[in-house]
Amino acid sequence: SEEILKEMDLQNSFKIYLDRFSDMSDFTFIIDGAFKPDDIKSAVLTYLGGLPFNNRKESWKDVGITPPKGVITKTVKRGIEPKSSVRILFTGPFEWTRENRHAIQSMAGVLRIKLREALREEKGGTYGVGVGASAWQFPRPEYRLTVSWGCSPDRVDELIKTAMEQIDSVQKF
Numbered sequence: 001s002e003e004i005l006k007e008m009d010l011q012n013s014f015k016i017y018l019d020r021f022s023d024m025s026d027f028t029f030i031i032d033g034a035f036k037p038d039d040i041k042s043a044v045l046t047y048l049g050g051l052p053f054n055n056r057k058e059s060w061k062d063v064g065i066t067p068p069k070g071v072i073t074k075t076v077k078r079g080i081e082p083k084s085s086v087r088i089l090f091t092g093p094f095e096w097t098r099e100n101r102h103a104i105q106s107m108a109g110v111l112r113i114k115l116r117e118a119l120r121e122e123k124g125g126t127y128g129v130g131v132g133a134s135a136w137q138f139p140r141p142e143y144r145l146t147v148s149w150g151c152s153p154d155r156v157d158e159l160i161k162t163a164m165e166q167i168d169s170v171q172k173f
Contacts, residue, residue, distance in 0.1 A: 025053040062139035067091040084153045086160065087146065088167075094135045094143040101135055104143055107170060108133035111147070114166045119149060125159045126151045 029048060031040065067089075094100065112131040119125050126149040135143040147167070151159055 022052055023054040023056045024051045025055050026057060027051075060138065066140075067142075067144075082153055083150060084156050085148070085150050086156060087148045088160070088163065089147075090143075090145040092143060094141045096135065096137045096141040104133045104135055104145070108145065111145075111167065111170050114170065115147065115149075115163055118162050118166050119151075119159055123155075123159065123162060125149075125155050125162075129163075 031044070094104075108131045112129065115129040115131060119129050120127065128149065130146070130148045132146045133143065135141070147163060149159070
């Protein structure tokens with residue numbers, strides 16, 4: 001909101017930035033690529049070895065941000081083009097296991113195919129459908145499933161109804 005934006009203070013933001021990067025004691029650096037550890041040792045010593053550290057130990061803090069409960073519908077009107085952007089999000093508790101993480105990703109893949117077939121190929125209502133699933137363990141094990149597409153404003157309700165039918169079919173599967 002504008003009120004929160006007015007609370008922003010550039011000087012305070014810069015102080016926070018300096019504090020966060022003034023001590024890299026418990027940062028984790030991941031180096032990816034095809035190399036032998038001995039081949040990059042001098043670069044690691046040069047570029048990482050000179051970073052500041054004070055042996056500060058930190059931990060994350062749950063600040064209590066949670067997704068809203070129930071069904072929330074928002075319509076935002078912007079721009080001059082007659083185009084709608086539809087976003088449907090599902091969130092909830094998640095049992096954190098490798099199998100469940102694989103299952104939710106697989107389900108998102110199946111749903112992506114079903115929605116593409118229904119919304120694009122059968123209805124001709126959109127060029128493409130995005131489906132993404134993610135899960136995390138901290139601060140609470142939760143998942144998020146996001147379904148999105150662009151379409152003509154006069155087709156929004158029809159395509160949402162079709163999408164929800166496909167989502168229901170995957171739930172029953």
